[in-house]
Each structure stands twice: as structure tokens, then as C-alpha cells.
Amino acid sequence: MKADIYEVFLSIQGEGPWLGRMQAFVRFCNCNLRCRFCDTKYSQTESKTCNLFSEKIENPVSVDRLISGLRGKVFHSISLTGGEPLLSLDFIKEFLSHKEWVVYLETNGTLPHLFSDIADSIDMVAMDIKLPSVTGEKPFWDEHRQFLKLCRNRFVKIVVSEDIDRDELAYAGRLISDINPNIPLIIQPADINISFSLLLELQDIAMSHLSDVRIIPQVHKIMGWR
DSSP: OEEOEEEEEEEEOOSSTTTTOEEEEEEESOOSOOOTTOSOGGGSSOOSEEEETTEEEESSEEHHHHHHHHTTOOOSEEEEESSOGGGGHHHHHHHHHTOOSOEEEEEOSOOHHHHTTTGGGOSEEEEEOOOHHHHOSOOOHHHHHHHHHHOSSEEEEEEEOTTOOHHHHHHHHHHHHHHOTTSOEEEEESSTTSOHHHHHHHHHHHHTTOSOEEEOOOHHHHHTOO
């Protein structure tokens, strides 16, 4: 099985509760969304080549080639990211059948029908809830709800901006709480210039429904890490 992969590299996880973990990032090409705040637009479409650590190879990349590249590297876990990695589901299923590492899935949480095939094989899910007022996309409430119910170990990330509709955030908080009020929620500013008072207000809204709400920016961007 092969897939279009934009890049594979080692770095520090810069988001969420696994902040600071050394990970091998496998960034898949293609995405089913076009969010306004996307910071990896280069991976939204196919790429002719893949940067596999220090080597540039042709796409698509086979599962065996990826595994051979990962072996011998030292890291805590593998982050399957994108783009939207679930669009390469068959590749991921074969990769997981060789499971040698802790696997962390970064996903937009809109494709539960695909995720259901691998839900039991993922160690941690970082699932976005996409607020229409921030992303410019249509709402995906039903998809997010179905997806979250399938997750074994998970946290939710919501990117926020000055344009946020507070009612949408409250609805997201209730959606998560209906499944489990102890699911961690990460509020991630789309812009480091977003006002501190707004972030505190948003945290307060979410905490009226959830027990664990944290404000964590993209630390890798602040530090200039890849």
C-alpha cells in the first residue's frame, strides 16, 4: 500500500497535553477542508515528492519504506498528521498492522466513517472541533459528535480567533460534555495577538460545561520549531 506523504520529520509536539514530547511527524497530503486559519496549506493537495527525514523521495510512499525510515530513530510517539490523514485510511491500516510505536492521530474530526476502522488501534486522538465562525467552513456538529464517541483516548482542540461566535463555543462545550465532561479541551489561539481577556472569557464559557479546559498556543510556532 502507498500514500502521498508530504514530509516525515522529528520534532517536539507543540500543541495540546502532549506538549514537549519528541515525535516523528508523518504529514500526509490532501485535506477535505479549507479552513481560513490553516497553517499547513502546502499539504492540502498532492506532492510529487516526500521529504523523508534528510532524503527526498518520490510519491507515493510505501508502508515498508516509511517503516524502514522510522526504524532506528528515537522518539516518544508517531504523529499522523496532515492535511487530513484519514484520507489515506488504507495506508494507515496497513501501517498499524505492523505496530511498533505509540501512535497519535491529529484529525479534523469530520470523517467518523473512516476513523471507525482504526479507532481501537490509535493510542491518542487529537480531534479538532471546527467552529464555522473561525474556519469559514460549514458546521460539522453531527460528524464531530460521532467521531468523539468512537475515540478511546482523546482530547479536543478548538482553534479560536477574534471572530469567534461564543454561542458556537458553548455548543461545542455541551457536545463534548454530553459524551464525557472530563474530556480535555484545548483552546488554541489562531493568532498570538488575540486578546488575553477574550481567551479568559472563552475559557470561562467552556468551563461551564467541562472540567479540564486549557489555553495552549502553538508553542512550536512561538519558538520557531518545525
